[in-house]
Amino acid sequence: xxxxxxxxRLWHWIxxxxxxxxxxxxxxxxxxxxxxxxxEWGFAPEDAWLRVWTFPGWATIPGHYxxxxxxxxxxxxxWVFGIALLLYMVTALLNGHFRRDIVTRWKxxxxxxxxxxxxxxxxxxxxxxxxxxxxxxAAYGIVIFVLLPLMILTGMAMSPGMDAAWPFLxxxxxxxxxxxxxxxxxxxxxxxxFVVHVALVLLNRPGRHVWEMITGxxxxxxx
Amino acid sequence: MxxxxxxxxxxxxxxxxxxxxxxxxxxxxxxxxxxKLHRHAHRTLGGRRPIAREYSLADVSPYFRGNGNQxxxxxxxxAHVTAxxxxxxxxxxxLVERPLSLTMEQVRAFPQRTQITRHDCVxxxxxxxxxxxxxxxxxxxxxxxxxEARFIVFRCADDFSGTPYYESCDMDDALHPQTLIAHALGGxxxxxxxxxxxxxxxxRQLGYKxxxxxxxxxxxxxxxGIGQGGGGYWEDKGYQWYAGV
Numbered sequence: 106x107x108x109x110x111x112x113x114r115l116w117h118w119i120x121x122x123x124x125x126x127x128x129x130x131x132x133x134x135x136x137x138x139x140x141x142x143x144x145e146w147g148f149a150p151e152d153a154w155l156r157v158w159t160f161p162g163w164a165t166i167p168g169h170y171x172x173x174x175x176x177x178x179x180x181x182x183x184w185v186f187g188i189a190l191l192l193y194m195v196t197a198l199l200n201g202h203f204r205r206d207i208v209t210r211w212k213x214x215x216x217x218x219x220x221x222x223x224x225x226x227x228x229x230x231x232x233x234x235x236x237x238x239x240x241x242x243a244a245y246g247i248v249i250f251v252l253l254p255l256m257i258l259t260g261m262a263m264s265p266g267m268d269a270a271w272p273f274l275x276x277x278x279x280x281x282x283x284x285x286x287x288x289x290x291x292x293x294x295x296x297x298x299f300v301v302h303v304a305l306v307l308l309n310r311p312g313r314h315v316w317e318m319i320t321g322x323x324x325x326x327x328x
Numbered sequence: 329m330x331x332x333x334x335x336x337x338x339x340x341x342x343x344x345x346x347x348x349x350x351x352x353x354x355x356x357x358x359x360x361x362x363x364k365l366h367r368h369a370h371r372t373l374g375g376r377r378p379i380a381r382e383y384s385l386a387d388v389s390p391y392f393r394g395n396g397n398q399x400x401x402x403x404x405x406x407a408h409v410t411a412x413x414x415x416x417x418x419x420x421x422x423l424v425e426r427p428l429s430l431t432m433e434q435v436r437a438f439p440q441r442t443q444i445t446r447h448d449c450v451x452x453x454x455x456x457x458x459x460x461x462x463x464x465x466x467x468x469x470x471x472x473x474x475x476e477a478r479f480i481v482f483r484c485a486d487d488f489s490g491t492p493y494y495e496s497c498d499m500d501d502a503l504h505p506q507t508l509i510a511h512a513l514g515g516x517x518x519x520x521x522x523x524x525x526x527x528x529x530x531x532r533q534l535g536y537k538x539x540x541x542x543x544x545x546x547x548x549x550x551x552x553g554i555g556q557g558g559g560g561y562w563e564d565k566g567y568q569w570y571a572g573v
Contacts, residue, residue, distance in 0.1 A: 135452075138453050145454065145456060146455050147453060148393040166346045177359040180366065184362050265448045265572055267373070267572070269380040281446065282453075
């Protein structure tokens with residue numbers, strides 16, 4: 106049996122590409138109005154809870170300020186990202202990937218258990234080979250079930266056309282400008298995940314991990 | 329091997345310089361496809377004419393920000409401001425049975441609708457305002473649309489360095505009950521910065537669709553040959569015509 110199924114691998118790379126494009130085009134869009142507000146409305150610096158810094162060209166798509174082009178990239182890849190996530194979730198539910206590899210037990214969430222996991226992580230002990238440890242399961246679970254869906258929902262809540270069709274979306278985020286703020290915050294949480302995820306791969310046999318995420322690798326049946 | 333090719337292709341796409349991809353016809357086609365998909369998804373999910381959320385007076389922003397052109401830089405317009413727009417005319421023309429030239433009094437004589445809605449700028453900010461004016465559908469009824477009319481074009485008095493501002497929408501938006509030719513904001517005549525004396529309210533779409541300083545409404549069969557054919561000033565600069573996202 107493969108360590109990573111074809112569906113997981115395809116989604117992993119399509120998702121990685123989409124998130125990079127969405128994040129970098131999003132930074133370009135952020136440059137268009139560098140203030141974040143809470144509630145339904147907000148347009149003036151004195152109402153803002155955060156003044157966002159200006160993102161440099163090397164961090165944005167396209168590499169110069171263009172709200173029109175950045176929106177083209179962002180709104181196109183939003184579809185790629187959203188549809189890929191939906192297909193992945195359905196597949197992973199049906200083939201047991203979530204149940205087998207991601208679902209955690211309640212007792213794993215006790216502070217003492219989590220503390221122990223963090224301590225063994227810091228000692229360089231990442232747990233059993235071929236299985237996700239608790240911290241991995243929790244991180245992947247939070248990203249897949251909380252952060253990624255939040256990006257889609259807050260993104261849709263900002264769209265005036267979508268808001269007319271499904272007004273409960275922006276209501277559930279306390280208004281359009283709060284949805285915009287949450288979209289920004291969660292984007293940076295995902296960036297944080299990306300940094301840690303890549304760092305841990307680099308620290309722990311990077312060649313093999315990347316190769317397995319491309320070819321599938323082999324799950325040790327006895328493990 | 330095939331799968332590996334797909335992955336290699338994806339990686340190449342990521343590194344190949346997005347600005348180069350952005351200039352290709354394929355990319356332009358994909359972007360247009362995504363725009364259409366958004367429009368169809370919105371119309372499907374909400375029914376054909378979902379109503380944009382309306383708010384109460386307590387929700388209104390204390391001040392309604394002006395953006396884009398905040399005045400019309402011409403002596404003729406300044407004379408209209410001084411005269412309280414007594415001689416302003418709104419033409420209704422194109423594919424209509426009875427072309428009209430409406431005075432401000434005639435605009436105010438139509439049945440009026442007042443709505444408190446949220447205005448979302450493409451830049452990201454929002455403001456809530458109370459708008460009053462006749463429904464565009466009532467004006468189009470008075471002029472009598474010809475069956476070939478597929479779009480409504482909005483002509484404006486303002487320009488950017490000599491290029492006139494204009495906008496357009498399909499019949500779905502033109503006949504929508506919340507699409508107004510607004511002459512009042514917060515119960516007062518429109519301030520100059522917000523488009524005096526007349527501006528479009530086209531709820532469910534972003535701010536750049538809400539053309540200000542309206543001089544004419546034109547029913548057309550195609551947007552080709554108008555401006556640069558994009559359907560609006562900002563659309564001709566690369567912004568998407570469907571501004572519901």
